[in-house]
Amino acid sequence: MITINENYLKLQDSYLFSTIAKKVEEFSKNNLDKKIIKLGIGDVTMPIAPAVIDAIHTAANEMMHKETFRGYGPEQGYAFLREKIAECDYKKRGIDIQVDEIFVSDGAKCDTGNIGEIFGTDNVVAITDPVYPVYLDTNIMAGRAGEYNDKEEQYENIVYLPATAENNFVPELPNKKVDMIYLCLPNNPTGTVLTKDQLAKWVEYAKVNKAIILFDSAYEVFISEENVPHSIYEIEGAKEVAIEFRSLSKTAGFTGVRCAYTVVPKELKAYTKEGKEVEVNKLWNRRQCTKFNGVPYITQRAAEAVYSEEGQKQIKENINYYMENARIILEGLNEAGFEVYGGKNAPYIWLKVPAGYTSWEFFDYLLEKANVVGTPGVGFGKCGEGYFRLTAFGSKENTIEAIERIKKLV
Numbered sequence: 106m107i108t109i110n111e112n113y114l115k116l117q118d119s120y121l122f123s124t125i126a127k128k129v130e131e132f133s134k135n136n137l138d139k140k141i142i143k144l145g146i147g148d149v150t151m152p153i154a155p156a157v158i159d160a161i162h163t164a165a166n167e168m169m170h171k172e173t174f175r176g177y178g179p180e181q182g183y184a185f186l187r188e189k190i191a192e193c194d195y196k197k198r199g200i201d202i203q204v205d206e207i208f209v210s211d212g213a214k215c216d217t218g219n220i221g222e223i224f225g226t227d228n229v230v231a232i233t234d235p236v237y238p239v240y241l242d243t244n245i246m247a248g249r250a251g252e253y254n255d256k257e258e259q260y261e262n263i264v265y266l267p268a269t270a271e272n273n274f275v276p277e278l279p280n281k282k283v284d285m286i287y288l289c290l291p292n293n294p295t296g297t298v299l300t301k302d303q304l305a306k307w308v309e310y311a312k313v314n315k316a317i318i319l320f321d322s323a324y325e326v327f328i329s330e331e332n333v334p335h336s337i338y339e340i341e342g343a344k345e346v347a348i349e350f351r352s353l354s355k356t357a358g359f360t361g362v363r364c365a366y367t368v369v370p371k372e373l374k375a376y377t378k379e380g381k382e383v384e385v386n387k388l389w390n391r392r393q394c395t396k397f398n399g400v401p402y403i404t405q406r407a408a409e410a411v412y413s414e415e416g417q418k419q420i421k422e423n424i425n426y427y428m429e430n431a432r433i434i435l436e437g438l439n440e441a442g443f444e445v446y447g448g449k450n451a452p453y454i455w456l457k458v459p460a461g462y463t464s465w466e467f468f469d470y471l472l473e474k475a476n477v478v479g480t481p482g483v484g485f486g487k488c489g490e491g492y493f494r495l496t497a498f499g500s501k502e503n504t505i506e507a508i509e510r511i512k513k514l515v
C-alpha cells in the first residue's frame with residue numbers, strides 16, 4: 106500500500122496566493138464589467154530591461170549554431186554569471202564571496218524551500234510572525250512543525266517571533282534555543298529593515314547557539330536608507346552562520362524569466378548528532394547536482410546582462426518607478442487616515458485595517474467595493490491579523506487609481 110507523507114495533511118488547505126487568486130477569479134467571473142486592480146501578490150509589471158532582452162536574443166542565436174550550442178550546464182551555474190555576482194553584489198560592498206560559494210537557481214522560493222532538506226528534521230525552527238509562508242509550509246512538509254494547535258493558531262514545534270506595531274516590527278531574539286532561523290530583510294510582508302547593529306545581534310545569537318540563519322534578501326535592491334545592510338555578510342562573522350538567498354525576480358523583473366542564487370559560505374558548518382562538523386556548502390552542492398539541472402544558458406546570459414552598466418541603469422529606473430508607487434500608496438493612505446508601515450526600503454506597504462474588520466473581511470470589502478486586490482495580513486501568520494499588505498509593483502496609473510478608490514471608501 107502506498108502511503109503518503111502525512112505532514113502534508115498538517116498544512117492549511119491552500120497556499121495563500123493561490124487562495125487569493127481563486128477568490129479574485131470568482132469575483133471577476135461574476136463582475137465582468139469591473140476593472141480589478143491587483144496589488145496582491147508581489148508580481149512585477151514593468152517589462153524586462155532592453156539590455157537583458159538583447160542578451161537573450163544573442164544567447165538564443167548561439168543555440169542555433171553547432172559551435173556555440175549549449176546542452177547541460179553546470180548545476181551550480183555558469184562561471185560567467187557567478188563571477189559577476191561575486192564581483193557586483195559582494196566585492197563592491199567589501200565582501201569576499203568565492204565563486205564556488207554561489208549557487209545559481211531558478212528562484213529564492215525554491216531555494217528557501219529546498220534548503221531544509223540538508224538539515225535534520227529534529228532542528229528547532231524559528232520564524233517571524235508575520236512571515237513569508239514558504240518558510241513555514243516547507244518545514245511543516247518536512248515534519249519540523251509538529252501538530253497544529255487550533256486554539257493557539259500555531260504549530261507546536263515552531264518558535265514564533267512576533268513582529269508587531271508594539272516592537273516596531275523588529276522581532277526579539279528567541280527566548281529559547283533554536284537551530285534554524287529564517288529572516289527576510291527588507292521584510293516581506295511588513296517592509297521593515299534592521300540596522301547593522303540589530304542584525305549583528307542575530308549573528309551573535311547564531312554563533313553562541315550553533316544555529317543557522319537563513320537570510321532572504323530578495324528585496325535588498327529596494328533599500329534606500331543608510332546603515333541598512335544589503336547582505337548579512339556585511340556583519341562580521343556572518344559567513345560562519347548564514348546562508349543568503351537573492352533573486353532577480355523583483356530586482357530585474359525576472360518573475361517570469363526565473364533566476365536567483367544562494368550563497369553558502371565554506372566557513373559555514375553544521376553538525377552530525379555526534380557533534381562532528383560538516384561543511385554545509387558541500388551538502389548543498391551535492392543536493393543541487395543530484396536534483397537540479399541548472400538554470401537555462403539563455404536565462405543566465407540574461408542575468409549576466411543585469412550586471413552590465415546599461416543593465417544596472419535600466420533596472421534602477423524600474424526600481425525607482427516602483428518606489429514612486431510605494432510613495433503614492435504610503436502618502437495616499439496616510440492622508441486617508443490609515444496607519445501605514447514599510448514602503449521606504451521595500452516594495453510592500455503594511456497597513457492596519459479599519460476597526461471592526463478582520464484582514465480577510467477587509468480583503469473582501471476592498472475587492473467588492475473598490476475592486477482592489479491586496480493580501481490579508483493574517484495569511485502571513487496570526488500576528489498579521491488586523492493588517493493588510495499592498496504591493497508597489499503595479500503600474501503607476503493603477504496604483505493612483507487604486508488609492509483614489511480606497512480613499513473614497515473611508
Ligand code: MLT
Pocket residue numbers: 145146147148214237293
Ligand atoms: C509575495 O507576494 O509575497 C511574493 O511575490 C511571493 C514570492 O516571491 O514568491
